[in-house]
Amino acid sequence: MSSEAERMRFRIEIRVTPREGIVDPEGQTIGRALDNLGYRGVHHVQSGRLVRFELEAGDAGAAREQVTRMCEELIANPVIEQYDISIAEPIRAPEPAEG
């Protein structure tokens, strides 16, 4: 399909962190460990997950729309997690279709 050849490839990063009000024992433990090591003034440590991939899409808006659905369906559990999506400028056009 000709439209396929026009698609761009976007570098996607999704940061998943515990939702506000959901306990984050891992973050708390990191905070305590930093305090034990003598680092003062560290507050509200949160620990989460980074998911990074490249995605072919027609434009940045279409990419964001698709990634949001991915987050809602699989990558984050909205009951306990929130997510931030960042989409970089397209890195390169995919190779032209054969034929």
Add this chain to the structure above:
Amino acid sequence: MKVGIVRFPGSNCDQDCYRAVREGVGTEAVFLWHKSHDLDGCDSIILPGGFSYGDHLRAGAIARFSPIMREVIAFARDGGPVLGICNGFQILCEAGLLPGALVRNDSLRFRSHPVRVRVERTDTPFTTTYREGDVLVMPIAHGEGQYVADRSVSERLEGEGRVIFRYVDSQGEATASANPNGSARNIAGICDAGRRVVGLMPHPERAASKLLGTDGLGVFQALLAHRRPDAEAPRQQAGAESRVMETHDRAGAAS
């Protein structure tokens, strides 16, 4: 009565559930592979414990998309009894059949030891053999068993009597020290709004033999007595009733 036990890659309590049903209760049990598209005519379904798909992403997050889960969800929506134990509970939450979620234990440690749970409600297909207030000893074995839910959700669970099991101490009190993982309101098990889908973190199948204790056996025996609302003529009625009586006697002696 035919009980289906779903096997995901990484399930590891499937054999224990099978034995609890076959040897503990004496009824038919079959394994259902996660790629299967039908439930083989089973009357009830168990999602056993384990580490389906290596717990990648979140516990239960990938298993929920297994082909058989489409059938399990339809079966549950149709009023069929579904029990999720440990990882099975996590899968039921990820699949949206039960509200809330299970996150890392507040201790950050994997907890593997016996706990006491109090039976809060007996009006589910898996608890009719008990009496309200019965305290059961069953093992837990999980790293992510801390039940969390929005305040409105947990209040609704309480209000609708959908907390089925609660962690308690030797006095039967739901204290903070009796809570092995930081679960909201000491919740160890809940059911859905239709009271047919039950999830719990402790392992009743590991407390279903003389050697390991029999407090969990009633969860499986209850299935014999259970009738779907639209079920035809009762089967095995006499056997079911006598088993229920035995369990009551045993529960009474233990408490």
